[in-house]
């Protein structure tokens with residue numbers, strides 16, 4: 393489990409965050425909650441983020457550590473307004489702690505609602521960021537909308553299985569879309585956050601950053617905790633900002649299974665993790 397997840401609770405994730413920060417890496421914490429079906433679960437997720445943000449501030453781990461949030465975990469499926477209010481509370485706590493929030497991207501049926509929430513949040517909390525998924529056909533347009541000054545956009549391939557009507561299906565088409573989106577974000581005025589482990593796309597992002605004359609503080613790379621750690625160190629040593637997406641929480645099992653589904657080569661690591669937990 394510890395290879396890909398910091399641990400079950402805040403103590404463990406704060407300890408790992410400190411180690412990563414000491415290694416010169418930035419961090420985005422992600423609380424792994426269950427499937428939020430009740431208001432009580434949504435409130436508990438909000439409170440978990442508020443508590444961890446308070447501790448990040450007290451431990452002087454900000455601004456190196458920010459938080460990633462799924463609006464579904466804050467109650468989006470129960471009541472969009474409730475999720476928005478919870479997200480506002482998390483953003484306010486992040487500002488108080490001297491850091492930022494990024495909204496994770498979930499399946500395509502939530503994209504409109506998530507981007508509307510982002511626009512509302514950015515009125516009061518302009519540093520709030522959002523993830524966009526290159527596999528969705530709409531994402532080039534969303535990149536154009538969001539490539540504006542102060543806008544933080546995480547570009548990833550997309551982790552959800554989506555129908556052909558809304559998403560590119562072949563890996564090549566997804567990669568081509570990723571590059572088109574990257575071009576828009578790197579040539580725009582926002583702050584691109586390039587979230588991939590793909591060596592070819594990382595090399596293209598490095599090239600585009602040079603081409604569009606961006607200094608190393610004007611974009612960042614993001615990789616998942618435990619995935620290609622040697623590449624994380626290489627990028628950081630070359631002067632890039634590298635942010636590690638660091639999940640923690642009681643519901644770690646589903647997260648590990650998703651990593652396995654993406655890369656069966658990790659089966660050995662995961663089997664050992666599951667049997668030792």
Ligand code: FAD
Nearest residue numbers: 496497523548549550551587588589590614615616619637
């Ligand atoms: P892949 O197509 O999976 O892999 C391409 C190549 O990368 C591989 O051929 C291999 O060379 C290398 N590689 C990949 N994994 C490994 C590994 N474990 N070990 C060694 N080499 C490897 N998805 C969402 O839907 N919403 C989000 O909000 C979201 N946030 C994310 C945040 C971060 C920081 C990251 C890194 C990913 C996020 N994702 C999110 C997941 C993302 O959409 C992809 O599902 C996931 O990153 C796998 O795609 P990839 O870009 O790494 O390329």
